[in-house]
Amino acid sequence: MSRQLLLARHGQSAANAADVFTGWSDPPLTERGLVEAHTIAATLAGFDIMPDVMFASALHRAIHTATIIRDDLCLPLEIVSSDALNERDYGDLTGMNKAEIAERYGAEQTLAWRRSWVSEPPNGESLRDTAARVLPYYLREILPSVLDDRTVLVVAHGNSLRALMMVLEGVPPSAAETVEIGTGAIRSYMFEPNSRIASASWLAGHSGVC
Ligand SMILES: O=C(O)[C@@H](CO)OP(=O)(O)O
Numbered sequence: 532m533s534r535q536l537l538l539a540r541h542g543q544s545a546a547n548a549a550d551v552f553t554g555w556s557d558p559p560l561t562e563r564g565l566v567e568a569h570t571i572a573a574t575l576a577g578f579d580i581m582p583d584v585m586f587a588s589a590l591h592r593a594i595h596t597a598t599i600i601r602d603d604l605c606l607p608l609e610i611v612s613s614d615a616l617n618e619r620d621y622g623d624l625t626g627m628n629k630a631e632i633a634e635r636y637g638a639e640q641t642l643a644w645r646r647s648w649v650s651e652p653p654n655g656e657s658l659r660d661t662a663a664r665v666l667p668y669y670l671r672e673i674l675p676s677v678l679d680d681r682t683v684l685v686v687a688h689g690n691s692l693r694a695l696m697m698v699l700e701g702v703p704p705s706a707a708e709t710v711e712i713g714t715g716a717i718r719s720y721m722f723e724p725n726s727r728i729a730s731a732s733w734l735a736g737h738s739g740v741c
Pocket residue numbers: 547551552553554618619621645689690741
């Protein structure tokens with residue numbers, strides 16, 4: 532019996548390393564990102580956790596991270612990929628350097644675009660918009676697997692996972708900026724049969740860069 536949900540953020544991407552807004556752009560993992568992906572697998576193995584089901588976004592950095600984990604753990608499963616789990620769409624900010632955007636538009640506006648619940652980057656998604664596409668997918672595809680006594684691993688992105696964590700943990704919109712998940716971090720939830728969360732913990736640190 533398991534009913535465990537694991538949320539892991541992909542390893543560092545080339546855009547993370549260059550400090551640019553990544554969003555729906557599709558950069559590869561860096562060397563460090565590859566190491567972080569292997570480390571996620573090693574951490575899960577250290578806890579004796581073998582996922583039965585794996586989900587990833589449709590973006591390369593998440594699929595590559597998930598594939599490394601699956602292969603390192605020799606898991607005989609297909610990774611289910613969906614763009615519902617993609618990173619928040621950063622719209623016109625995509626590909627722009629974060630420090631330069633902060634200089635041009637001010638630190639406060641930039642922080643609002645990056646960390647508030649409702650602020651929409653120009654032609655992009657707010658965190659609330661991101662939650663509105665992640666949550667239906669979670670309820671329809673992911674939660675039923677967890678409640679079927681599985682260990683389910685979801686490999687996705689800083690903001691698609693933050694949106695999900697906020698809802699799972701009942702974090703109010705006013706506290707959106709307190710929820711962070713660094714590259715290579717793993718958040719674990721144990722569920723009761725009635726879908727209540729019995730416990731939440733970090734299996735690997737949540738304070739990575741970007
Ligand atoms: O650029 C992005 O897409 C995200 C994640 O890397 O960045 P931020 O932490 O600013 O939301």
